Amino acid sequence: MVRGGRQSLSDANLERSTTDTWESYRFFGVSVFAAPDDDLVALSHRQMAIRRRPEVRVTRCGDLRAARFEVAPTFSNPDHFSIILAEATSEAFARLRSVFSEPVANPGYQPGG
DSSP: OEEESTTTTSHHHHHHHHHHHHHHHSSEEEEEEOOGGGOHHHHHHHOHHHHTOSEEEEOOHHHHHHTTOEEEEOSSOTTEEEEEESOOSHHHHHHHHHHSOOOEEOTTOOTTO
């Protein structure tokens, strides 16, 4: 699972994301994209939201589920998933961050998207 951007898991970004999904869909969600076979280049080719990010943060779906986060496919985009949080708190955000890598270079990065 991939989340684009160095600051994408900051409390401010997570608060905005979970507030937006709550207002629209009535769950606290954080958008991520699936990268089958860890292929960030292929994912970047398909998804501008990832392609335009020089750095990304990654985790495995199994690690998210082991940390008690639900991961669900959302919307019509087959690459798009939402991580569902039980609550939108700084403690939940910190727990979510702990499952992701530190920012890593995106090998599929294309300036200008």
